[in-house]
Each structure stands twice: as C-alpha cells, then as structure tokens.
Amino acid sequence: MDSRKSAAAAPVIETHALTRVFGSYTAVDRLNLAVPRGAIYGFIGSNGSGKSTAIRMICGLLPPTSGTAYVLGCDTAAHPERARQSLGYMSQRFSLYANMTVAENMMFYGGLYGLTRDERRTRTQEVLVRMQLTDKRDVLAGGLSGGQKQRLALGCAILHRPALLVLDEPTSAVDPTSRRLFWNLLSEMAGTEQTTIFVTTHFMDEAEHCDEIAFLQRGRKIASGSPTRLKEELPARLYVLPEEAAEAGEAALRAAGVAFDEVYVFGRQVRALVPRDAVLPEELHAAPWELTMEDVFIYYDRRQRG
Structure with a gap:
C-alpha cells in the first residue's frame, strides 16, 4: 500500500x-x-x-x-x-x-x-x-x-x-x-x-x-x-402537544397511559420525546415533529441527570 x-x-x-x-x-x-x-x-x-x-x-x-x-x-x-x-x-x-x-x-x-x-x-x-x-x-x-x-x-x-x-x-x-x-x-x-x-x-x-x-x-x-x-437512530420520536405548559403535557400523557422520556418547552411549543414503540391516541392531538440536534441533546442529557 x-x-x-x-x-x-x-x-x-x-x-x-x-x-x-x-x-x-x-x-x-x-x-x-x-x-x-x-x-x-x-x-x-x-x-x-x-x-x-x-x-x-x-x-x-x-x-x-x-x-x-x-x-x-x-x-x-x-x-x-x-x-x-x-x-x-x-x-x-x-x-x-x-x-x-x-x-x-x-x-x-x-x-x-x-x-x-x-x-x-x-x-x-x-x-x-x-x-x-x-x-x-x-x-x-x-x-x-x-x-x-x-x-x-x-x-x-x-x-x-x-x-x-x-x-x-x-x-x-x-x-x-x-x-x-x-x-x-x-x-x-x-x-x-x-x-x-x-x-x-x-x-x-x-x-x-x-x-x-x-x-x-x-x-x-x-x-x-x-x-x-443520530436523529434517525434516536430511540425516541418527537411530538408537539397542544398544551401550553410542560406540566400539563406530562399530565395528559400520563392520563392517556403513554410513556415518555421528556416533556419540555421549546420556543412556544410543548414537545414530548416518547419511546419509538409508543402509541399516542388521537384524543391527545399530538403532532409528529422533525427532530433537531437540540432534541437529541435533551434526550441524552436526561440520561446524564437520571
């Protein structure tokens, strides 16, 4: 060579x-x-x-x-x-x-x-x-x-x-x-x-x-x-919730029996990272969203804190 x-x-x-x-x-x-x-x-x-x-x-x-x-x-x-x-x-x-x-x-x-x-x-x-x-x-x-x-x-x-x-x-x-x-x-x-x-x-x-x-x-x-x-392989999907606060978003997910990794405010959005296999019922009115590196960081940072 x-x-x-x-x-x-x-x-x-x-x-x-x-x-x-x-x-x-x-x-x-x-x-x-x-x-x-x-x-x-x-x-x-x-x-x-x-x-x-x-x-x-x-x-x-x-x-x-x-x-x-x-x-x-x-x-x-x-x-x-x-x-x-x-x-x-x-x-x-x-x-x-x-x-x-x-x-x-x-x-x-x-x-x-x-x-x-x-x-x-x-x-x-x-x-x-x-x-x-x-x-x-x-x-x-x-x-x-x-x-x-x-x-x-x-x-x-x-x-x-x-x-x-x-x-x-x-x-x-x-x-x-x-x-x-x-x-x-x-x-x-x-x-x-x-x-x-x-x-x-x-x-x-x-x-x-x-x-x-x-x-x-x-x-x-x-x-x-x-x-x-990293976005494609993240073990989570991203949704935007209709609630106006992270605490309300968490409560809605819990009431629907949906597991989540993190719920947080990004700009004026309430975002939820949920496991890839999670099924979100229609009544949550959750919209699937494209991941950013900010979301990827939040996912891994939660594991640092957890």
Whole structure:
C-alpha cells in the first residue's frame, strides 16, 4: 500500500480505552474515538460528562490513568510536546494579553510555536487578513469586542498551520453574527485545507455543522454518528402537544397511559420525546415533529441527570 495514502487514511485523533480517574471518581471511562482527517468532529455532553478531561488528555496536558490517546500517530502521554506541535488549541478562556496589540499577540504566540521572526511576520499578516482583523492590527486586545477577541484567539491557534484544531466551547460568549463568521472559517479550513476540527459546544445549531458527533455521558461515549444518523437512530420520536405548559403535557400523557422520556418547552411549543414503540391516541392531538440536534441533546442529557 502507498504509505502516503495510508497516512492520509489514518485517524488524526485516535483513543483506545482512554480513562482518567480522580480518587474514586472516574471522569473518562474507556473512551474510544477515531477522528478522520478533514472532519469537523463534535464532542457533545452536558456539564460534568468528561469532555474537558478527555480534551486535556488528547492535547497531552493530562496523563491518562490507563488507555492511550494519539494525535497523528504520536502518543500524547509519552510525547506531549511533540503532539502539541501538531495541534492548535482554543477555549472560551483562551489567554490573550490585553495590554498587547493584536499583532503583538500573534507575534508572541508564533514564537511559542517555534516560528522564526520572518515566519511570524508573514503568518501574522496572512492570518490578520483571514480573520478580518487587518484594521485592528495595532489595537490593544483588551479593547476588542467579544467576536474580535474570538477571531484573534483562533488566529493565534492556527499561526503554525496545525493539522488539528481543538476547540473547547469557543463561541460561548459571542453574538450570532460572530458565531456564523467563526463557523464559516472552520468549514473553509476543514474543506479546503483538510484541517481536522475537534470541537465542543453547547449550541446545538452549531452541532448541525459537524460531520460526526460523539455524545459523552458520565465519561462514556454513548452514541456517535452524523447529525442525520443520530436523529434517525434516536430511540425516541418527537411530538408537539397542544398544551401550553410542560406540566400539563406530562399530565395528559400520563392520563392517556403513554410513556415518555421528556416533556419540555421549546420556543412556544410543548414537545414530548416518547419511546419509538409508543402509541399516542388521537384524543391527545399530538403532532409528529422533525427532530433537531437540540432534541437529541435533551434526550441524552436526561440520561446524564437520571
């Protein structure tokens, strides 16, 4: 087999029974992932599901208790520095230096990634254009808007042209317009440059942009697949009820003897997730509805809480 084809086909992130235990608490439990090159891979779960701990192990920032994590074939526990050279990392708490300008921040981070001074100057100019920050070049980072800070953080993370971008809730504090621009940039990088994007988010409309998603629950992967596949294979169907409150919807389902997984308000709708084999009598006036990733998240989140 052609070695170049084999390298291209190999997962960018690969974990085998990755586990992290803190005392008597298991934060990540035998996690198996295989993230292909050029994919936008969503890593989804409620707070406390183990996402951030798993990311820290994947990035070589935390050694696993057992199991392994590889980035481009490099064991992140055995060679954490080498693994980090291949990835760019950004989180909602990305550390920008408020008293340095946009360009100075980029030059500084370029130095941390080992770029020469000439390489840093060239890449800073290229990234400023790409992040639409050229006119903010000499502005202090502390004076930027939330969306501009986010774009600067992303720019700093891609200065060294990493093959992998790891993004931990990167859009949690920005407006919808900035979020759209951010996702347009990610889609461009994944599509035209084959950059692999590994991202966590609590915005389920963003999860729709992912090629594949893994759901974590109490440290375990409980479901994975494309957004379309996850909706198709969800062990529940969605109905909209005529009631005006979730409590009234629950009462109506109970009175009709219909089991349900969750009843909740979405916008002005009262929605019910019911088992696939449930039969809803006509007197409930329940309308079947198309699932969204928000509904899929609610289904799995209920199991985290339950």
